[in-house]
Amino acid sequence: MKPDMTPDGPEVGQRRDLYAGGLLVLLGSIALWNGPSYGIGTLTNMGAGFMPTVLGVILVLLGIIIAGTKVTAMAPADRPEWRGWACILAGPILFIVAGDLGGLIPATFACVFVCALGDRTMNAARAAGLALVVTVMSVVLFHYLLHVTLPLLAWRGW
Amino acid sequence: MIAQSLADLWSGFGVALEPHNLMWCFIGVLTGNMVGVLPGLGPLATISILLPFTFGIKPVGAILMLAGIMYGAQYGGAVCSILLNLPCHPPHAVTCLDGFPLTKQGKGGVVLGLTVLASFVGASWGITEMIFLAPVLVSIALEFGPADVCSLMLLGLLAGSTLARGSPIKGVAMTVLGLLLGMVGTDIQTGTQRLVFGIPRLYDGIELVALALGLFGIAEFLNSINKVAPVNQQYSNVRLRDMRPSRAELKRSIGPMFRGTLIGSLCSLIPGTGPTIASFVAYATEKKISRTPEKFGTGMLEGVICPEASTHSSVQGDFIPTMTLGIPGDAVMALLLGALMIQGIVPGPQLIGEHPDIFWGLVASFWIGNIILVLLNVPLIGLWVKLLTIPYRYLYPSALFFVCIGVYAVNSDMFQVGETIVIGILGYLLLRFGFHPAPILLGFVLGPRFEEDFRRAMLLSGGDLLVFLKRPISALFLALCLLMIGAQIYVTMRSWKRRREAGLPSTVEV
Numbered sequence: 001m002k003p004d005m006t007p008d009g010p011e012v013g014q015r016r017d018l019y020a021g022g023l024l025v026l027l028g029s030i031a032l033w034n035g036p037s038y039g040i041g042t043l044t045n046m047g048a049g050f051m052p053t054v055l056g057v058i059l060v061l062l063g064i065i066i067a068g069t070k071v072t073a074m075a076p077a078d079r080p081e082w083r084g085w086a087c088i089l090a091g092p093i094l095f096i097v098a099g100d101l102g103g104l105i106p107a108t109f110a111c112v113f114v115c116a117l118g119d120r121t122m123n124a125a126r127a128a129g130l131a132l133v134v135t136v137m138s139v140v141l142f143h144y145l146l147h148v149t150l151p152l153l154a155w156r157g158w
Numbered sequence: 159m160i161a162q163s164l165a166d167l168w169s170g171f172g173v174a175l176e177p178h179n180l181m182w183c184f185i186g187v188l189t190g191n192m193v194g195v196l197p198g199l200g201p202l203a204t205i206s207i208l209l210p211f212t213f214g215i216k217p218v219g220a221i222l223m224l225a226g227i228m229y230g231a232q233y234g235g236a237v238c239s240i241l242l243n244l245p246c247h248p249p250h251a252v253t254c255l256d257g258f259p260l261t262k263q264g265k266g267g268v269v270l271g272l273t274v275l276a277s278f279v280g281a282s283w284g285i286t287e288m289i290f291l292a293p294v295l296v297s298i299a300l301e302f303g304p305a306d307v308c309s310l311m312l313l314g315l316l317a318g319s320t321l322a323r324g325s326p327i328k329g330v331a332m333t334v335l336g337l338l339l340g341m342v343g344t345d346i347q348t349g350t351q352r353l354v355f356g357i358p359r360l361y362d363g364i365e366l367v368a369l370a371l372g373l374f375g376i377a378e379f380l381n382s383i384n385k386v387a388p389v390n391q392q393y394s395n396v397r398l399r400d401m402r403p404s405r406a407e408l409k410r411s412i413g414p415m416f417r418g419t420l421i422g423s424l425c426s427l428i429p430g431t432g433p434t435i436a437s438f439v440a441y442a443t444e445k446k447i448s449r450t451p452e453k454f455g456t457g458m459l460e461g462v463i464c465p466e467a468s469t470h471s472s473v474q475g476d477f478i479p480t481m482t483l484g485i486p487g488d489a490v491m492a493l494l495l496g497a498l499m500i501q502g503i504v505p506g507p508q509l510i511g512e513h514p515d516i517f518w519g520l521v522a523s524f525w526i527g528n529i530i531l532v533l534l535n536v537p538l539i540g541l542w543v544k545l546l547t548i549p550y551r552y553l554y555p556s557a558l559f560f561v562c563i564g565v566y567a568v569n570s571d572m573f574q575v576g577e578t579i580v581i582g583i584l585g586y587l588l589l590r591f592g593f594h595p596a597p598i599l600l601g602f603v604l605g606p607r608f609e610e611d612f613r614r615a616m617l618l619s620g621g622d623l624l625v626f627l628k629r630p631i632s633a634l635f636l637a638l639c640l641l642m643i644g645a646q647i648y649v650t651m652r653s654w655k656r657r658r659e660a661g662l663p664s665t666v667e668v
Binding site for chain 2: 016017019020023024027030031034038039042043044045046047048049051052055056058059062063065066081084085088089091092093095096099100107108111112113115116118119120121122126127130131134138142146148149150
């Protein structure tokens, strides 16, 4: 399941840890930025902002350490999978849109169909076939057996 | 106390054998067994998807089923490793080393048969441990004050993040991130909305299912798209009668079976060392005591039996801290604990006393479930192997749909599907940057309780941080924390030194 892990030049690994640390600093800063506005309070009587602020500080510090020490130099050797990524993200987004507008049947079909197109060996006919099978299964399982509240098919307009 | 435990266990069997509970247990282990074999959808994602559908059933049935998925997957994972050389789930990675060579020699069936037996022995011991150890631990834990609970949680979080896969410091960072994500939403004590960025839908906090499925569903698929190689099925034709071991093979596996069980149960007692570490330790031990260590990797029966027994014994043992102290050892346990909390059950040492039906029903169901698994596994292995012939390109789109509908079903809310997508993107970035996201879940589940106990401890002590050192129990836990950090630093330093001597850059392997 995991991509092949191959040791590449220390350069890539170092850059990766720079990004990794940077991401942590960014996330920590968000907490640090917002934390104090919730009220820090005192140790005896902590305000809502105490924990977020402290955790933000820790996260920023950890980020700096990781970016600074470059603890890992192994990176997954792979190329970008733009098509795969786009399809995998578009599927659930379509699920939301189609589910809101048209109900369970269009949502299932659209989601599975688009997700399936992310695989390089997949063609439209196969994807449609798969989407059809999953849709039928989904109607039986989620609508009739598990009673998910999404209507089967209903035009709810924009 | 022992007599009491046995009496409670008896009533637990009464609960677990109620027809509907038995049915949930059966559904759980069957589903778990199946997803354990299938690549792409691990037990974590499966439990998260099915979680919303358990809201309607009683807590006992829900937890029996969800736990069943977890240990059912353990049985399935071994099939994958031995017959196909696919380490679908981390605890079974070691099993591939000797399991697949044995399959190539035509002994796949026998190995599977013996593995099922070893798993059962390991699991039985883990369950026994749970029966007798849990009440003892509870009676100790009931004495804990908020400061002690805080230090214990700190120990649990630290162990869960540093002993898991990957670099320890990155693990700690993930735990802190999880704690922060747990803060999102309305603060219970002051009513302040924290880190919601003006989005009213976030006032109730991030949804546990959305977080789990973002991290272990969407992020995983983004990571594995177009990278899954077709399965080599050349050796996967196993018939039922191939599975019966000879007397000599049986005799040879008794030793490893019990050693593995012992190692697994020891590992489960140390917080944070889950089944994966247990299996590695077990393999290393067998290799060390073997008279023919050089033959390991070419198909040694011991190298399969011992790790498999240890994972199963450790998986069952992991339930002890989760159920008695409310401190989960890994992400799956955190999720199960989250499931209990959604059902309105407060985890902690009072759980067994307040809900004996849940705890003892669960223990009894472990036994029933394991017996079901042994019976199922034997005839169903052929079917599971057939399932593996389904190409990944058909599996992952279906799985993604299950993720969507699972998240939607929690509150019938499309917003949370969007939440899952965002978390999935973040999770994938983290994966790319060499983080393992499992500790996030640990921090997320424990976060609110950690904050509450920390506040209470500070209130009681009048803002004196030294209270954590003044109370002996708390001081002991903190000392263990320090010990763990010290050991990590020592190990890191040593590997740096060794690499420098070998002329390599000073790095730690992922």
